[in-house]
Amino acid sequence: MPRPVLLHQDFFARSVHVVAPELIGATLMFKGAGGTIVEVEAYHHTDPAAHSFNGRTGRNAVMFGPPGYAYVYRSYGIHWCLNFVCEPDGSASAVLIRALEPTHGLAAMRRRRGLTEERLLCSGPGRLCEALGVTDKHYGLALDQPPFAIFARPGDVEVAVGPRIGITKAVDHPWRYGLAGSPFLSKPFKSPAGTARRR
DNA sequence: TATGAGATCAACT
């Protein structure tokens, strides 16, 4: 096993379109629970679907600060969703973490989710936050300090690309990235003809 | 397998 490499601010201080695919296969840890990142989406400040598109507000303020911090927001009044702020200071772009393959702290995650099925523990942005216990209390925290720790992926992986999910603006941009073939995706990526998985 | 409603709130018009 290669020694884990903790990702620091410089990793995030690049284009979301570079950082997002590089996060696939990385490990996200939060208070002893976590797993392999298998699905993310990039949101650039010039993108109408981004929360920062219409300028700074109380909710998105952290996106306008330096990279390497957590942007947590309330989704549909119910769920929390976790983003990593990227790009140089002030460019207001972020990567939404959409799904993990659980590897650590399974018992705690099952307890918080009230669910036993491993595949559903973290396969969705709201599910992952509930499993890890991420809430608005963690808004604005640095990603390279506890309770967060993010480790570089140990080697190359096959990254699938496709349109983002659940948005109504800029729906055609292929800014969703995932670990090809992973059963822990919130939704499968479109596969080449004839290779689609059943179930 | 697929579609639909409800939950519930901050931001925006």
Next chain:
DNA sequence: GTTGATCTCATAC
């Protein structure tokens, strides 16, 4: 007052 980077459960086919 409406919308939305969601999820779960119920009902239909």
